[in-house]
Amino acid sequence: LHFDAARKLGAVKLGYHVTVLPPGKRAFPYHFHYVNEELFLILSGTGSLRWPGGNIPLEPGDLIACPPGPGSAHQIVNTGAEDLRYLSLSTAEPNEIVEYPDSGKFGAYAGREAGKPFTDAAFHIFAPRSAAVDYWDGEE
Secondary structure, three states: OEEEHHHHHOOOOEEEEEEEEOOOOEOOOOEEEOOOOEEEEEEEOOEEEEEOOEEEEEOOOOEEEEOOOHHHOEEEEOOOOOOEEEEEEEEOOOOEEEEEOOOOEEEEEEOOOOOOOHHHOOEEEEEEHHHOOOOOOOOO
């Protein structure tokens, strides 16, 4: 369950979300952002944060900062027996690139309105990094 509080509050430059993650579930794939910064506040339940330094346990009151860049790759997993609830706070830049180290893919979007899904952006794509072509490929 993912509740987007930003639109209800009239936020323009920040995103606010409350996520309820059932036991054994991951909130999102392991990833990092090139543009947006995220912060997570654990409200209830227990879990684990996967990041480049390994895994660390999470409990209520823990605060996690994820600035842009590969050094802040992250994934939250509910390792407890009850729902894990947390508040996400993030910048909401309209253009972003996200990289997914486990799968070797990236996602990019441009023209996203604050509070709306990336799939509603004027442009969005997910593709494997291996699909890269030369700058002049297909051009005359």
